[in-house]
Amino acid sequence: MKMLEDFGKxxxxxxxxxxxxxxxxxxxxxxxxxxxxxxxxxLNQAYFLGFQSLIIVLLTSLFTGMVFSLESAQQAVxxxxxxxxxxxxxxTSVRELGPMLSxxxxxxxxxxxxxxxxxxxxxxxxxxxxxxxxLAPARFLVVPRLLALIIMLPLLTIxxxxxxxxxxxxIAQTYAHINPDSFLSSARQTVGFEDVVKGLFKSVIxxxxxxxxxxxxxxxxxxxxxxxxxxxxxxxxISIILIFISNFIMSYMLFGVGH
Amino acid sequence: MxxxxxxxxxxxxxxxxxxxxxxxxxxxxxxxxxxIIGLSGAGKSTILRLLNGLRxxxxxxxxxxxxxxxxxxxxxxxxxxxAIGFAFQFAALFDSMTIGENVSLPLREHSKMSxxxxxxxxxxxxxxxxxxxxxxxxxxxxSGGMIKRAGFARAVVTNPDIVLYxxxxxxxxxxxxxxxxxxxxxxxxxxxGTAVVISHDLQSIYMMADYIGMIFEGAIIAYGTVDExxxxxxxxxxxxxxxxxxxxxxx
Numbered sequence: 339m340k341m342l343e344d345f346g347k348x349x350x351x352x353x354x355x356x357x358x359x360x361x362x363x364x365x366x367x368x369x370x371x372x373x374x375x376x377x378x379x380x381l382n383q384a385y386f387l388g389f390q391s392l393i394i395v396l397l398t399s400l401f402t403g404m405v406f407s408l409e410s411a412q413q414a415v416x417x418x419x420x421x422x423x424x425x426x427x428x429x430t431s432v433r434e435l436g437p438m439l440s441x442x443x444x445x446x447x448x449x450x451x452x453x454x455x456x457x458x459x460x461x462x463x464x465x466x467x468x469x470x471x472x473l474a475p476a477r478f479l480v481v482p483r484l485l486a487l488i489i490m491l492p493l494l495t496i497x498x499x500x501x502x503x504x505x506x507x508x509i510a511q512t513y514a515h516i517n518p519d520s521f522l523s524s525a526r527q528t529v530g531f532e533d534v535v536k537g538l539f540k541s542v543i544x545x546x547x548x549x550x551x552x553x554x555x556x557x558x559x560x561x562x563x564x565x566x567x568x569x570x571x572x573x574x575x576i577s578i579i580l581i582f583i584s585n586f587i588m589s590y591m592l593f594g595v596g597h
Numbered sequence: 598m599x600x601x602x603x604x605x606x607x608x609x610x611x612x613x614x615x616x617x618x619x620x621x622x623x624x625x626x627x628x629x630x631x632x633i634i635g636l637s638g639a640g641k642s643t644i645l646r647l648l649n650g651l652r653x654x655x656x657x658x659x660x661x662x663x664x665x666x667x668x669x670x671x672x673x674x675x676x677x678x679x680a681i682g683f684a685f686q687f688a689a690l691f692d693s694m695t696i697g698e699n700v701s702l703p704l705r706e707h708s709k710m711s712x713x714x715x716x717x718x719x720x721x722x723x724x725x726x727x728x729x730x731x732x733x734x735x736x737x738x739x740s741g742g743m744i745k746r747a748g749f750a751r752a753v754v755t756n757p758d759i760v761l762y763x764x765x766x767x768x769x770x771x772x773x774x775x776x777x778x779x780x781x782x783x784x785x786x787x788x789x790g791t792a793v794v795i796s797h798d799l800q801s802i803y804m805m806a807d808y809i810g811m812i813f814e815g816a817i818i819a820y821g822t823v824d825e826x827x828x829x830x831x832x833x834x835x836x837x838x839x840x841x842x843x844x845x846x847x848x
Contacts, residue, residue, distance in 0.1 A: 409832075424654065462689060462692075463685045463687065463688050463689035464690075464691055464692075465692070466646075466651055466683075466689065467683070467685055467689035467751075469651055469675070469678065470649055470651060470681070470682075470683035470685075471678070471683075471702065471706070471751075472622075472675050472676055472677075472678045472679030472680055472703070472706070472707060473675070473702075473706055474671075474675055491609070542695070591661065595605045
């Protein structure tokens with residue numbers, strides 16, 4: 339009986355959470371549709387959320403591309419298909435690893451920062467101050483961050499794709515003696531423009547998840563510093579889980595059977 | 598007969614299972630300073646938040662300028678709130694903005710003033726609270742008393758009809774407390790408006806209050822001028838005003 343009750347409570351909480359995030363998203367989109375945008379703040383956020391995440395995204399992607407190449411190149415050469423390594427690395431980077439790894443890294447850095455900042459504003463009454471000044475937190479805080487990340491995450495993903503392929507190419511040449519021209523030629527033959535666009539589309543969805551979950555968690559912060567910590571941990575964990583789930587769904591729909 | 602600019606009408610408010618206000622009624626007289634006193638956790642700050650629609654009561658009605666704001670949708674309430682200033686207990690200044698930007702923000706968002714006019718008005722408002730030199734400072738560079746005064750400036754910069762002050766003198770030394778009390782009186786007179794002040798500081802309240810309401814166990818149990826409250830026969834009021842441990846208030 340207790341188990342059933344807990345299940346019921348959990349389900350209700352999940353539905354409430356999904357509803358809350360959706361409503362925040364709806365309110366935010368409403369402001370964007372009415373062009374109620376703070377341009378300077380959006381640009382500041384683009385710098386903060388995007389540019390300052392560049393190094394960590396590049397490093398993560400570089401080493402992922404390198405390790406993928408390291409694992410696959412020697413095996414491929416052994417089986418006489420070394421000319422396909424470039425394609426395999428590019429294919430995986432552009433369609434899956436580039437968008438997803440960038441999003442996971444950004445969720446850890448940016449999602450946490452958004453949540454912690456908004457959460458701190460809640461506990462120091464700054465959110466109530468905004469409301470009492472007749473300003474909607476969604477317009478004031480969420481809109482600039484959402485627009486900034488929708489622009490910056492796909493850009494970061496492009497950099498991640500490139501660096502991952504370059505890293506893979508270097509390792510393939512160093513350890514499996516695969517010619518860079520052959521590597522790049524294989525990559526070009528395997529990955530089309532459509533793949534890049536679909537990968538970037540994924541990034542846009544991930545950006546929406548990261549900002550809305552971070553902001554919603556932040557706005558729901560209760561208590562003091564401990565509350566901010568809990569919200570921030572929650573924001574990162576929930577964002578990453580949603581990124582993985584949505585990545586599977588999008589991969590199935592974009593690249594699945596019949597594509 | 599004094600005009601009533603805001604009113605709580607039989608308001609009941611709960612946080613979870615805890616009842617904060619129970620059939621609480623309060624009249625806020627136009628053009629006066631109404632102070633609300635009571636024990637910590639008695640629901641004083643909740644009253645302020647009800648008056649500007651940040652909280653909605655579970656039962657009862659809240660009228661501001663004749664309008665019942667309880668059923669007002671959030672979109673309308675957002676605009677409505679710009680006519681009510683709110684000075685928060687810890688000022689709640691936006692710490693990523695300078696003092697000037699904090700004070701300018703409501704004007705920038707709600708008026709059609711040019712940037713020059715906005716800066717001029719913000720500087721004049723800061724001057725009226727004695728902070729003209731802090732326009733370009735960050736909140737972290739100011740003392741506690743200065744931060745509170747900057748919060749006052751942001752609350753009054755749009756010339757609101759009502760200004761709500763949440764514990765404006767808490768945690769400050771007697772000199773700054775006197776200064777802030779004086780500032781509240783002066784701002785009210787300058788705006789020709791209404792002020793509602795939550796405070797524990799009886800000296801400060803005696804200095805500024807036109808009316809005092811005492812809240813106890815979720816309801817206003819005494820209301821009147823300073824003299825009327827001082828002469829109240831209610832033992833709860835007397836115990837609170839005397840700060841005595843002996844009396845009907847459970848410790």
